[in-house]
Amino acid sequence: MTVTTQPVYRCTPGPLHATLLAGTVPLFLGGLLSDIAYYQSYQIQWSNFAAWLIAGGLLFCGLALLFGLLNLIRAEHKGGRALVYFLVLLATWLLGLVNAFEHAKDAWAVMPSGLVLSVIVSALACIATWIGLTNLRSGGAQ
Template structure:
């Protein structure tokens, strides 16, 4: 039986929010793909897929926020929390996705084509920026720079 010191226990901490954050990012990326498919084909099925993907991304985004708040309360995961810019970007992404979901609630071509597709593209771009900002901090922690 191994006895872990305090520093070993701190190093073994894993933030719970890391389990939920990838789901919204994937859902919002796929929502952009289904919006493009709807734009090219005009098939309403793709609009429905986009609406459901946006809903799933918002649900998992809310779960990620709750898990992130729980991680703030755990002292072992405080060094692994995302930087402020990344957290702010996640909130902006969820806000844009909520607006996009409301746009997708309409019927027909105008529910997606000018504004829904643009909101999906902006959301996707911000997801890439947030992933880059988060990866930079975790790379610094791994290499102790």
């Protein structure tokens, strides 16, 4: 009896890609926590903190998205987890951009849509990071 196995190539993000990807979570989560503090205290500075944290999260997420696109282009199989990772990261960046535009409004006009968007973007950032930092398979079974 002969057993043949297909080699499974695991490709994890490089150190810079992983750092950028992992940096999105605390920045977007900090924006969410600042929105919660603003919702409870009515201090405008919390909204300013949230806007800056979201801008930083967009920068990190955008660069991680660029790395994800390059990895997707270089992958032998264009589907599977690598594609899901890229799409979740793209959705995170796009909703984060909408959230940044929402936070550009004046004072209380940010609420409640800014808070809801911050919750969604933070959850998507956590999901994208989870998918991206687990072993992505680029060969064999996906």
